[in-house]
Amino acid sequence: MAEPSAPLWVGIDVGTQGVRAVAAHGDGTVAGQGAAPLRGTRRDGRHEQDPEHWWEAVGAACRTAVEQAGHGHPVGGVAVCATSGTVLAADDGLRPLGPALMYDDGRAADEAEPLIAAAGGEAWRRVGARPQPSWAFPRLALLGRRALRPGRGDLLLHQADFLTGRLNGAPTAADTSHALKSGADPLAAAWPDPVVEAMGVPPAALPALTAPGRPIGSVCARAAAHTGLPQGTPIVAGMTDGCAAQLASGALEPGRWNSVLGTTLVLxxxxxxxxxxxxxxxxxxxxxxxxxxxxxASSTGAGVLASAFPGVDPAVMDAAADLEHPASAVVYPLVGQGERFPFAAPQARGFTLGEPKDEADRYAATLQGVAFVERLCFERLGALGAEVGGPVRVTGGAVASARWTQLRADVLGRPLEVPENAAPAFGMALLAACGDTPPERVAARMVRIRATVEPRPEVGERLEGAYARLVDALAERGWSAAPQGAAERGRR
Structure with missing residues (x-):
């Protein structure tokens, strides 16, 4: 048990369906947790949420976590992660001017390409990638035209900025992680002029930028009463939910990777x-x-099971499926249209090569297909110069399936390590605890591995032909050039 004087580090994760808060000690022990649900509105390609509801849920989740931890421990800091690409307009007192546009709100998609082209290639070189239409950049431009009131000092904010501002009692800087898909330059921590001009918004409407992990304020009296966090608690600039999961996994040194297999696959x-x-x-x-x-972030993932096998108990299918031999068919398991990674192909659709002999065989082919896409992702990263040869930290809902996790180890040909606590809120608690200490050193004492799954080379060899067949089929469709020739594809 931690000493009474040992500080707590609080992490807040604002997801699509709810808010979670974690209060953890510096050794990784979780002393308190809280959660509160969120609701939204979806219709005709639009997805909105009420920012005031976020704030209510943050208060409820934080109060529960702090109360569970006990009031004898000081709180050393708090950090917030949120969905990447969710944005809103607010006045200078942080009162929302309307609903927030969520990360998958598609109303600005049709005007994305002209806006991206208007900013120019040099601006996106500074950002580090040319935006996809789903990024926040076009949604901010839309809000700038429709929500900002001339001369009123209104602001365009990311979900995390709004919440750290509410904690602080005044607007705070935005971290470059949440702002990346809005067009921020992460190296200079600045908004490139061509990006701002293409958006057509007043530069003062955009938040100042800072690096993740930097102090950006302290909890004000009103927020302390709302959340249970002590007044004056330092607020640390956070990162997106995906980066928060990476922090929680401890995959923070070159050569280490976190593979999150939830609704989608994120590496x-x-x-x-x-x-x-x-x-x-x-x-x-x-x-x-x-x-x-x-x-x-791939468009494939465990979410394919809900659409391909509605109403089926995955545990029952796991037991019935043969995952150690190639299925009778090869499946590219894509839900809907469009792939983002390991190749960008808006026209891509899922397909099946061959005919499954029964439902268990079709299920096996689907799980194998996701594992094959995961391997192709790593091969693509390796071809781009990334170090990809070490163990992989695996998180996400699919880790609950021991057989699927074993299959993924077999296909990748490397050990998979399952962290004890992979919650993004825990990752934010870890970030809050860093201060001037490198994150990997803090992770070394806070992150614990509960299981390691070793690959079975003989199973991997049996599945090699099916993997090559999928890669060749993707290349034939013009969606993805294989990162290495068929004859060169070997076990790593």
């Missing part, structure tokens, strides 16, 4: 140099210690 790692490739959907966040965290 993030660490590198000494920035890695970006628009054709592959790869871009890099700037880490708190000045390194780069490259990665990408």
């Amino acid at each position: 993030k790692g660490a590198s000494e140099h920035r890695i970006a490739d628009g054709a592959s959907g790869v871009y890099s966040h700037r880490s708190p210690d000045g390194r780069w965290w490259p990665g990408g």
Whole structure:
């Protein structure tokens, strides 16, 4: 048990469906947790949430976490992560001027390409990647035209900026992680002039920028009463939810990777140099210690099971499926249209090569297909110069399936490490605890590994032909050029 004087570090994760808060000690022990639900409105490609509801949920989740931890411990700091690309307009008193546009709100998609082209290639070189239409950049431009009131000092904010501002009692700087998909230059921590001009918004409407992990304010009296956090608690600039999950996994040194298999598949790692490739959907966040965290988000993932096998118990199918031999068919498991990573192909759609012999076989082919895409992601990153040969920290809902996790180890040909606590809120608690200490050193004492899954080379060899068949089929469709020739594809 931690000493009474040992500080707590609080992390807040604002997701699509709820807010979670974690209060942890410096050794990684979680002393308190809280959660509160969120609701939104979806219709005709639009997705909105009420920012005031975020604030209510943050208060409820934080109060529960702090009360569980007990009031005998001081709070050393708090950090917030949120969904990447969610934006809103607010007045200078941080009162929302309307609903927030969520990360997948599509109302600005049609005007994205002209705006991206207007900013120009040099601006996106500074950002580190050419935006995709789903990025926040066009949504900010839309809000700038429709919500900002001339001469009133109104602001355009990311979800995290709004909440850190509410904690502080006044607007705070935005971290370059949450602002990356809005067009921020993470190296200079500045808004490139061509990006601001293309948006058509007053420069003063955009938040100041700072690196993740930097102090940006302190909890004000009103926020202290709302959240249970002590007044004066330092507020630390956070990172996106995906980066928060990477922090929680401890995959923070070059060569280490975090693979998050939830509704979609997200890979993030660490590198000494920035890695970006628009054709592959790869871009890099700037880490708190000045390194780069490259990665990408695929459109495939565990979410395919809900659409392909509605109402089916995954545990029952796991037991029935043969995951140690190639299925009768090869599946590219894409829900809807469009792939983002390991290749950017808006026209891509899922397909099946061959005919499954039954439902269990189709299920096996689907799980194998996701694992094959994961391997292709790593091969693509390796072809771009990333170090990808070490163990992989795996998180996300799919880790609950031991057989699927074993299959992924077999296909990747490397050990998979399962962290004890992979919650993004825990990652924010870790970031709040860093101060001037490099994150990997803090992670070494806070992150614990509960299981390691070793690959079975004989199973990987049996699945090699099916993997090559999928890669060749993707190349034949013109969506993805194989990162290495078929004859060169070997076990790593």
